[in-house]
Amino acid sequence: MESLKTKLPHLALLVGSIILCCITACKEEKRGLVIGKIQQASDLVVTEFVVDKVVFGKKEKNILFVPVNEASFLAYSRAKIKTGINLERIKEEDILIDGNKITLNLPSIEVINFSYPPEDFIEDSLVSNPKRFLNSINLEDQETFFRLAEMDIRDQLPYMGLVETSHNHTRKLMHTLLKNFDFEEIFIHFKSDSLIVRQIQLSDNTLNP
Numbered sequence: 001m002e003s004l005k006t007k008l009p010h011l012a013l014l015v016g017s018i019i020l021c022c023i024t025a026c027k028e029e030k031r032g033l034v035i036g037k038i039q040q041a042s043d044l045v046v047t048e049f050v051v052d053k054v055v056f057g058k059k060e061k062n063i064l065f066v067p068v069n070e071a072s073f074l075a076y077s078r079a080k081i082k083t084g085i086n087l088e089r090i091k092e093e094d095i096l097i098d099g100n101k102i103t104l105n106l107p108s109i110e111v112i113n114f115s116y117p118p119e120d121f122i123e124d125s126l127v128s129n130p131k132r133f134l135n136s137i138n139l140e141d142q143e144t145f146f147r148l149a150e151m152d153i154r155d156q157l158p159y160m161g162l163v164e165t166s167h168n169h170t171r172k173l174m175h176t177l178l179k180n181f182d183f184e185e186i187f188i189h190f191k192s193d194s195l196i197v198r199q200i201q202l203s204d205n206t207l208n209p
Contacts, residue, residue: 034102034181035095039087044173046084046112047166053077053153055121057145059137073137073145078120079153082113083166083195101185102178108192109166111157116150158195 096103
């Protein structure tokens with residue numbers, strides 16, 4: 001009987017250790033599953049934008065340094081932009097799990113695709129006057145106007161509200177995803193409010209500057 005009493009504390013310690021190991025293993029398994037699902041969601045957190053741009057250009061004809069007439073060109077164009085987050089960059093310390101509470105520190109928003117397709121270019125024939133006496137705007141001139149318009153759109157990307165909209169979209173998707181893991185408190189932060197314009201992928205139907 002005395003021997004059984006002596007063994008009981010050791011048995012309780014062993015059982016406690018096993019339970020603790022099981023709990024730890026379950027937590028690690030859940031954490032690994034959560035990280036895997038978050039990294040797989042990169043394609044889901046893509047936000048698409050459409051930017052309409054008026055393209056205007058003019059060309060003067062001078063004879064002996066005296067302006068004779070001016071040809072003008074006006075068209076409407078459209079840029080298509082996609083932003084997203086590279087969730088594969090998330091590090092272990094960026095995901096904090098405490099019971100039913102999870103905190104995410106996500107990477108910055110990036111421009112992952114920029115398209116400026118010529119098929120969306122529409123000339124305004126009522127305003128444009130591309131052919132004047134001794135002066136005309138040719139296709140090469142028009143391409144120059146569109147390239148300048150495209151460069152202007154790219155320069156303005158950080159000021160178009162893309163980051164805020166992308167943050168909101170990402171938060172909604174992450175909340176939906178993490179709710180499936182029974183998290184009751186979900187906190188999502190971003191490491192930066194700046195927009196990263198990485199090497200823009202130009203499609204075949206995009207004007208190349």
